[in-house]
Amino acid sequence: MNKVILIGRLTRDPELRYLTSGAAVATFTIAVDRPFTNQQGERETDFIKIVTWRKLAENCANNLNKGRLVGVSGRLQIRSYEGEDGQRRWVTEVVADEVQFLDWPKDRSGGFDSNEYEDFGSDPGGEPSDDLPF
């Protein structure tokens, strides 16, 4: 079990790349305020890296930008990589499988049908929730 759920604002526009395999990856950081103030009476903020893949990546890159409020759900991942100096470094990031746009402008012309996107490898099924024998 590895679940992360966050609500925060993008600190910059998302960055979209394509791997040599053709897979789309979008990355961005969100600012999440802590629910309490510190001993100096200031509200602190965590800046959390988000990674999204495939269709979800493209949806984020096309629809989100700096300052937007999002709900994110995913898993916490720790990746190690080689620094420029040859040293091993670690990055912690949230690999999102769901991003919900929370302050989408209502008067936006040019439609799309949802403010919530999920990362499925393919058609998720969807349960025929009615007609159940219980």
Place this chain on the structure above:
Amino acid sequence: MNKVILIGRLTRDPELRYLTSGAAVATFTIAVDRPFTNQQGERETDFIKIVTWRKLAENCANNLNKGRLVGVSGRLQIRSYEGEDGQRRWVTEVVADEVQFLDWPKDRSGGFDSNEYEDFGSDPGGEPSDDLPF
């Protein structure tokens, strides 16, 4: 472990009551859209009962109303009660310990300092997160 995290809109204004013990309780229902459409191509919605206690109850009653968008975190609770007809019934509800106001009007005069409220029995402590020896 019993965690529920929801984002949805209030279907009505919250109802605030006081128990004979003096404890404040606020209840409301939020509409949460399902992330996919059903076989008829319609987007379905779950209507989920939320219960809040004490200071959080009063904050919700004072600041929220029908249509507002909230993030809720809490636990799932199943309560049985005696119906008017003497029959035993069950209610399922989310007992919230955190409610975050997500579409608070910016131009609102008359201040309060946060859009996020938690239900602590008392001062939660707050970790001195700096000056750690690691």
Place this chain on the structure above:
Amino acid sequence: MNKVILIGRLTRDPELRYLTSGAAVATFTIAVDRPFTNQQGERETDFIKIVTWRKLAENCANNLNKGRLVGVSGRLQIRSYEGEDGQRRWVTEVVADEVQFLDWPKDRSGGFDSNEYEDFGSDPGGEPSDDLPF
């Protein structure tokens, strides 16, 4: 956003059915202890209905039984149905997309490769998490 995460024990063996469409559905209830005691000093328990679909349903039916400890992640769903008396009733249940077996006996002969099952409609992809250009 609609996320539920629970840890609890099965109150009975799972029930497995097949809809006329051929889709497998397994249902069971888990007992989840509350983290605190009530005013009489007793620890209370919530009994929460879980529904699983497709491959995950079959995995649960084949591998779980009464008393087993599981971690469950999914979404909260409220369904209405017609009672035998013609009255409309509501059921609240957690539609699980992930079930983790937490007290799997180690000495079990006859292998399977994981104690964690997820409900994907299909191949979930799996991110090529290495070789990233960041």
Place this chain on the structure above:
Amino acid sequence: MNKVILIGRLTRDPELRYLTSGAAVATFTIAVDRPFTNQQGERETDFIKIVTWRKLAENCANNLNKGRLVGVSGRLQIRSYEGEDGQRRWVTEVVADEVQFLDWPKDRSGGFDSNEYEDFGSDPGGEPSDDLPF
């Protein structure tokens, strides 16, 4: 909103310290397996740092050790600190407010009443969940 829920095994015994303020802090790392295998067919693991405070810290230090299975709930925190070389570094960790012991040996003599610990600054209240007028 900033929620993390994990199930994993301790990679070492917890380390307990006391700040000059007298506050107890316990730290440990848990190994969390990813739900799928990578392109080489191997199951990968994330090693995630957990921090606990006060009574919860002491409970963890007294009752947990290397290899134990735990459920953890808390928030994701990113802290910056000065490295020995004068460079600014970042640590990402989960500040836990709840730790549930999942493979506690049953035959353990010497009792304690719960396998679940929460970090409250003080008495959490506890809702009188019966006798509600609804």
Place this chain on the structure above:
DNA sequence: TTTT
């Protein structure tokens, strides 16, 4: 630096 890692657990079963």
Place this chain on the structure above:
DNA sequence: TTTT
């Protein structure tokens, strides 16, 4: 490196 950060958002409102």
